[in-house]
Amino acid sequence: MLHLVNKSPHDGCNLDTATSIMKDGDSLLLIEDGVYGAIKAGKAASLLEGRSVSVLGPDLAARGISEDKLVDGITIVDYAGFVDMVAASDNVQSWL
Amino acid sequence: MPETKKLMYINRKAPYGTIYAWESLEVVLIGAAFEQDVSVAFMDDGVYQLTKGQDTTGIGMKNFSPTYTALGDYEVNKIYVDKESLEERGLTLDDLQHLVWEDEDEDYAEKDSIRLVSRAELSEVLADQDVLFNF
Amino acid sequence: MSSIEANGKTYETDEEGYLADLNTWDKDVAVVMAKIDDCELTENHWEVINFLREYYEEYQIAPAVRVLTKAIGKKLGKDKGNSKYLYELFPYGPAKQACKYAGLPKPTGCV
Numbered sequence: 001m002l003h004l005v006n007k008s009p010h011d012g013c014n015l016d017t018a019t020s021i022m023k024d025g026d027s028l029l030l031i032e033d034g035v036y037g038a039i040k041a042g043k044a045a046s047l048l049e050g051r052s053v054s055v056l057g058p059d060l061a062a063r064g065i066s067e068d069k070l071v072d073g074i075t076i077v078d079y080a081g082f083v084d085m086v087a088a089s090d091n092v093q094s095w096l
Numbered sequence: 097m098p099e100t101k102k103l104m105y106i107n108r109k110a111p112y113g114t115i116y117a118w119e120s121l122e123v124v125l126i127g128a129a130f131e132q133d134v135s136v137a138f139m140d141d142g143v144y145q146l147t148k149g150q151d152t153t154g155i156g157m158k159n160f161s162p163t164y165t166a167l168g169d170y171e172v173n174k175i176y177v178d179k180e181s182l183e184e185r186g187l188t189l190d191d192l193q194h195l196v197w198e199d200e201d202e203d204y205a206e207k208d209s210i211r212l213v214s215r216a217e218l219s220e221v222l223a224d225q226d227v228l229f230n231f
Numbered sequence: 232m233s234s235i236e237a238n239g240k241t242y243e244t245d246e247e248g249y250l251a252d253l254n255t256w257d258k259d260v261a262v263v264m265a266k267i268d269d270c271e272l273t274e275n276h277w278e279v280i281n282f283l284r285e286y287y288e289e290y291q292i293a294p295a296v297r298v299l300t301k302a303i304g305k306k307l308g309k310d311k312g313n314s315k316y317l318y319e320l321f322p323y324g325p326a327k328q329a330c331k332y333a334g335l336p337k338p339t340g341c342v
């Protein structure tokens with residue numbers, strides 16, 4: 001299953017819920033304000049430990065977050081990569 | 097001569113995900129015409145509005161981050177940034193745009209507009225305002 | 232959506248005559264816009280128009296009159312950085328009218 005989070009980790013509990021419900025083999029894609037969750041020095045970074053996490057590159061760039069600020073091992077995808085991830089998943093859960 | 101009021105605009109939302117940040121910036125710029133004592137605070141996710149290096153080409157939205165650097169021209173030069181909000185988000189002052197204003201009385205000397213404040217300091221500043229606007 | 236013709240090209244505008252897309256701007260459309268207002272563009276007009284385009288490029292907003300006046304004064308001298316000079320050039324209001332010719336949106340807070 002692919003989990004999508006589009007809200008800041010400090011705005012509500014979407015990232016907490018998503019990461020706590022994820023199973024092994026699930027992936028998480030952070031988009032829009034969700035990309036703030038991928039900042040290594042941020043409070044929410046620990047939620048991503050041991051998870052397969054991707055972030056949407058254009059949303060990172062828009063918010064001025066450079067790659068060196070991200071949690072190690074995270075994958076940056078573009079819109080085409082986003083589509084590939086959706087297509088490759090049997091199901092998508094959007095934590096709106 | 098009408099009385100000058102202390103107005104503070106409080107920004108607590110990230111840019112782009114919602115329209116609040118841009119709306120607030122427009123209201124601040126419009127309000128600046130009324131020659132009041134204006135200050136702006138950035139706290140919680142609002143601190144994200146000031147990050148440098150924003151490039152919105154890929155998301156097809158207007159990049160309004162350069163507009164914050166015009167605040168000095170509008171004589172909005174008291175910009176408070178909440179230190180704890182920055183730290184929680186893994187950011188430092190270095191990650192933010194450098195905002196300045198020119199002091200006409202000192203031969204247009206450039207001065208910093210951003211004041212990094214603790215929660216306690218911000219609480220004092222808030223208590224001192226006549227009107228608070230929240231975005 | 233309205234439009235303006237200049238030199239055989241069509242430029243889309245809003246109902247008040249401001250360009251719909253500032254990237255479509257060129258000097259030809261500025262001249263035609265000014266003609267509609269019975270205004271002939273001189274070097275002094277172009278100075279202000281070019282300044283506004285540079286300001287927008289840098290800050291992504293059209294400046295308020297007060298800010299424009301101050302900035303013009305700093306860049307082009309005190310004899311030009313005052314409302315009398317700017318209103319003589321742009322009698323419909325320096326921010327409104329000059330921004331229109333510069334292809335910018337109406338200044339923020341202008342009604």
